[in-house]
Amino acid sequence: MTNRIFTLFIVLTLAFANCACGTDAAPDANDSWNVLTRPKFTGEPAQELETDVCVVGAGSGGIAAAIAAARENADVVLVERQKRLGGTSANAFVSNWEGGPGDAIAKELFERMRAQGGAGVAKEFPHPEIQAPMGLKLVDENEPYENSLMRVNPPEGGYRSVVFLPDAFDRAARDMLTETTRVAILDETTFFQAELDDSGRRVRSVLCENAKGETIRIAARVFIDATGDVWLCRALGLETMLGADARGDFGEVGAPEERQLQLNAISRCYLIEPRDNPKREEGSDAPFPRCAYVSGWLDGPRCVNTLAALPGAALIELGYDQCLIESEKIARSHWRWLQSQPGFENYELVAIAPMLGLREGYRVKTKYVLRESDLIEGWENQPHHDMIAVADHPCDLHGEGGRLEEVKTAYGVPYRCLIPEGKLQNILVACRGAGLSKIAAASCRLQRSMIQLGTAAGTAAAWAARHDGVVENIDVEALVDKIDARSNYPHKGER
Numbered sequence: 001m002t003n004r005i006f007t008l009f010i011v012l013t014l015a016f017a018n019c020a021c022g023t024d025a026a027p028d029a030n031d032s033w034n035v036l037t038r039p040k041f042t043g044e045p046a047q048e049l050e051t052d053v054c055v056v057g058a059g060s061g062g063i064a065a066a067i068a069a070a071r072e073n074a075d076v077v078l079v080e081r082q083k084r085l086g087g088t089s090a091n092a093f094v095s096n097w098e099g100g101p102g103d104a105i106a107k108e109l110f111e112r113m114r115a116q117g118g119a120g121v122a123k124e125f126p127h128p129e130i131q132a133p134m135g136l137k138l139v140d141e142n143e144p145y146e147n148s149l150m151r152v153n154p155p156e157g158g159y160r161s162v163v164f165l166p167d168a169f170d171r172a173a174r175d176m177l178t179e180t181t182r183v184a185i186l187d188e189t190t191f192f193q194a195e196l197d198d199s200g201r202r203v204r205s206v207l208c209e210n211a212k213g214e215t216i217r218i219a220a221r222v223f224i225d226a227t228g229d230v231w232l233c234r235a236l237g238l239e240t241m242l243g244a245d246a247r248g249d250f251g252e253v254g255a256p257e258e259r260q261l262q263l264n265a266i267s268r269c270y271l272i273e274p275r276d277n278p279k280r281e282e283g284s285d286a287p288f289p290r291c292a293y294v295s296g297w298l299d300g301p302r303c304v305n306t307l308a309a310l311p312g313a314a315l316i317e318l319g320y321d322q323c324l325i326e327s328e329k330i331a332r333s334h335w336r337w338l339q340s341q342p343g344f345e346n347y348e349l350v351a352i353a354p355m356l357g358l359r360e361g362y363r364v365k366t367k368y369v370l371r372e373s374d375l376i377e378g379w380e381n382q383p384h385h386d387m388i389a390v391a392d393h394p395c396d397l398h399g400e401g402g403r404l405e406e407v408k409t410a411y412g413v414p415y416r417c418l419i420p421e422g423k424l425q426n427i428l429v430a431c432r433g434a435g436l437s438k439i440a441a442a443s444c445r446l447q448r449s450m451i452q453l454g455t456a457a458g459t460a461a462a463w464a465a466r467h468d469g470v471v472e473n474i475d476v477e478a479l480v481d482k483i484d485a486r487s488n489y490p491h492k493g494e495r
């Protein structure tokens with residue numbers, strides 16, 4: 001049932017979000033989000049910090065990385081440009097973990113959010129009265145968390161999701177970080193420049209700007225790029241990939257012959273709550289696809305995903321700031337429509353997400369790039385010795401060439417997907433911009449997969465920081481044993 005809904009979504013988004021474009025991939029120079037176009041800083045920073053591990057970006061990957069590193073006794077500085085921690089989960093209001101494997105940190109986050117009344121396990125809720133393709137996932141208090149851990153061969157009645165509230169995510173993550181007593185959280189602080197040491201083989205420090213406009217230099221033994229769009233790796237000039245990879249790049253049958261600048265569509269999510277006298281949305285007249293993915297509570301708050309608000313290429317053509325303006329108009333027209341649908345009349349718009357819903361951006365070329373064949377072979381047949389995460393989500397492409405293809409069994413992600421190719425020795429990448437081909441990323445980008453990547457990166461970074469700082473020199477066998485990724489998949493792909 002859910003797959004049919006998604007297929008409908010994809011058909012709609014195909015028409016709406018043709019992302020192929022002929023521009024070069026240079027980001028808009030006047031975009032406030034684009035930290036790479038800032039003039040080089042040459043003055044004296046207001047503060048100098050030194051730590052074992054510096055994590056840039058506090059989304060799913062970054063939060064898990066900081067917690068895991070601190071739990072391995074590393075001192076950590078966590079840098080985040082937004083006020084609320086949680087990245088896409090909490091600031092793009094993608095407050096929904098689709099069914100699929102997660103690790104101990106994900107479970108702890110969930111338990112803490114649920115204890116605050118801010119999370120639950122949800123299942124598809126029938127809505128025959130709504131004449132539009134729509135996914136509606138609502139919390140069922142009787143559903144155990146374990147029922148949300150499989151997308152392949154799910155429990156009877158279909159896969160379950162975890163839904164949560166953005167502020168609950170921020171609070172739970174902050175509590176977990178603070179309780180380690182080792183993480184300094186620098187929120188409302190933006191990374192903008194990286195500095196190498198004299199050897200040219202190590203990142204020495206990063207420069208960031210806080211909300212007061214002060215520059216902070218953070219020196220660390222190991223760095224983790226968890227910015228989603230891999231701003232740190234790009235500032236370092238590391239090789240990146242963008243859009244569709246060519247078939248020959250990773251031997252992928254499902255890839256186009258040539259590389260294409262074809263990106264998943266952009267969504268703009270918003271939060272609604274029930275009210276006695278809800279304010280009617282006047283809205284704008286911006287066109288939008290009449291479909292939605294809604295997650296939340298039957299008589300409580302819900303996050304609405306508009307699905308394709310803008311084509312993926314808009315980010316490059318318009319820049320982040322302009323995309324925020326255009327997609328807000330679309331979110332408002334979308335809500336004006338949805339508010340008239342049965343079951344939504346008593347709801348009011350509470351907030352539009354401060355971040356765009358970006359499924360895809362730059363990805364880093366790493367020592368190994370996860371690819372289509374990994375998804376097909378599955379855990380049992382992948383030839384890797386270093387698997388640190390497990391995933392089982394379908395290959396979910398929105399926009400031109402969009403499709404939803406189930407994987408047959410869970411597959412693993414090697415540690416090498418976190419180690420950038422090139423000469424730099426003390427940097428890892430733990431976010432959706434890690435070493436995943438476009439096809440693999442379309443399956444592996446889920447929040448609980450990013451949490452697993454973060455857990456592995458944080459653990460490895462702490463170990464490296466204790467020794468020579470070289471992330472390739474850690475005991476990989478010990479990392480694989482410690483992470484025990486296979487145990488995150490309750491049915492081990494055999495159901």
Ligand SMILES: Cc1cc2nc3c(=O)[nH]c(=O)nc-3n(C[C@H](O)[C@H](O)[C@H](O)COP(=O)(O)OP(=O)(O)OC[C@H]3O[C@@H](n4cnc5c(N)ncnc54)[C@H](O)[C@@H]3O)c2cc1C
Pocket residue numbers: 035056057058059060061062079080081082086087088089092094096097098189190191192226227228229231267305356357358359430431432433445446447448450
């Ligand atoms: C519309 C949509 C629907 C989705 N649906 C689901 C779903 O149902 N279930 C699911 O599990 N996944 C879903 N996903 C995928 C998933 O949400 C993302 O892939 C995942 O959250 C990415 O996590 P991340 O840690 O890689 O990056 P993010 O969560 O984006 O975190 C990156 C962080 O880095 C920060 N940052 C960026 N630049 C800087 C800088 N210069 N300085 C400091 N900080 C910086 C950002 O502010 C952000 O907090 C969806 C995604 C979208 C867009």
